[in-house]
Amino acid sequence: MALKRSYRALRGLVRVCTHRMRTEWTLPFTDEPSVFICNHAGAMGPIHICARFPYADCLHPWMNAQVLNTREIPAYVRQDYWWRPDSRFAPLLSHTLPYVAAALLPPILRTAPTVPVYHDARLVRTLRQSLRVLQGGEHLVIFPEQPSGHGEHCQELNRGFLQIAPAYARVAGKSLAFWPVHIDPEARAFYVGAPLRYDMKRTLDAQADELLAGLSRGIWPDSYLADGNGGK
Numbered sequence: 001m002a003l004k005r006s007y008r009a010l011r012g013l014v015r016v017c018t019h020r021m022r023t024e025w026t027l028p029f030t031d032e033p034s035v036f037i038c039n040h041a042g043a044m045g046p047i048h049i050c051a052r053f054p055y056a057d058c059l060h061p062w063m064n065a066q067v068l069n070t071r072e073i074p075a076y077v078r079q080d081y082w083w084r085p086d087s088r089f090a091p092l093l094s095h096t097l098p099y100v101a102a103a104l105l106p107p108i109l110r111t112a113p114t115v116p117v118y119h120d121a122r123l124v125r126t127l128r129q130s131l132r133v134l135q136g137g138e139h140l141v142i143f144p145e146q147p148s149g150h151g152e153h154c155q156e157l158n159r160g161f162l163q164i165a166p167a168y169a170r171v172a173g174k175s176l177a178f179w180p181v182h183i184d185p186e187a188r189a190f191y192v193g194a195p196l197r198y199d200m201k202r203t204l205d206a207q208a209d210e211l212l213a214g215l216s217r218g219i220w221p222d223s224y225l226a227d228g229n230g231g232k
Contacts, residue, residue, distance in 0.1 A: 007111040014051040018044075021052040023190045029055075033134040034177045034195070035164065036141045037157075039219045041183040048183055049141055050112070053190060058138040062126070062161070063109065065116035070106045074098035115140065123160075130164050131171055140164070145219075157212050157219075165198035175200050178211065180218020193218030 036059070038049060050056055066076035077098040084090065115129045130140055144157040165176045177195040184191065196214045199207055 004111045007113070010108065010111065011051050011056070014047060018048070018051065019188055021048055021188050021190055023054055023192060025192045026194045029179075029192075030177070030195075032174075032177060033137055034139050034179055035134075035161070036139060036179050036181050036192075037161075037215050037219060038141060038143050038181040038183055040143050040145055041185050044185050045183045046141075046143060048185065049181070049190065053141075055139055059141045060113045060115050060130075060133045060138060062117045062130075062140060062142045063112075063114040065118050065122075068106050068109055068114070068116055070102050073102045073105060077101050127163060127167055131167060134164075134168055134176070135172060157216060159208055159212060162198075162204060162208055162211060166204050169198065169200045178215060180215045182219055182221055191218075191221070193221075 036049070036053075038045060040046070041048070046061060050059060050061060053059065064076065066072040075098075078094060087093070115126060115133065117123075117126050133140055142161050144159075144161055146156055146158060165178075168174065168176045175197045177197050179195045180193040182191040182193070196211050198204075198211070
C-alpha cells in the first residue's frame, strides 16, 4: 500500500505528540489478511491503532462515510454524541462544532487509507472495497461498538461487519480471521486476543452469536472478568 505523503506526515505528527504503545499477542500473528476488531477507548483508540500498531502501514480502517462527506458530516456530528446534551454550551456547540468538523475533517480523513462504511444500498461498495484490501494481502480495522452517550459505547457489537467473512470465503476460498484488540491507553498497550475464524462449513447465521461473543471477550476483558465470565 502506498500511503499518501500527507497521511504519513499527519501520522508522524501523532507519533511525536503521543506516547508509545506496546503490543501483547495471545498468539503469534499469522501475517495473513485479517480483520482487527477493536474497542474505541474514546477518540484516541482509532488514532492509537492507526499510528502505533505494529501493522499500521497495512491497516485500512472502516469509517462512517458521513464523516468523509462535507455536506453530510454536520448531521452526523449532531447525532453522534460529540458533546453532552445537558451541557449549557450545547446550543452553541450545535451551531458551531458541526461546521468546524465539516471544514476540517473530510480533507484530513480522505488522505487516510479508509474504507467508507455505508448504511444503505451502497453497503455493497463497503464490502467490495474491503475484499480488495484483503485480497491485496492487507488488513481491516473495525470499531463495531454502538455509541451510547458522550464518550461512551454500549458493550454490544454491531454485527454487520461479519458479512465480510462469507464474502471473502466465496472470492478467496479461505476462512477469514478476526483478531480482537483491547486498546488500553492508560496501560499504553494493545492486547490482542486469539483470533476467531469464520467456519466455511457453517452458515453465518449459525455462528454469528458465537463469533460476537468471542470478540466481545477480547475487546472488553475486564468486564468479563468482573462478571465472572473469564477473560483473556
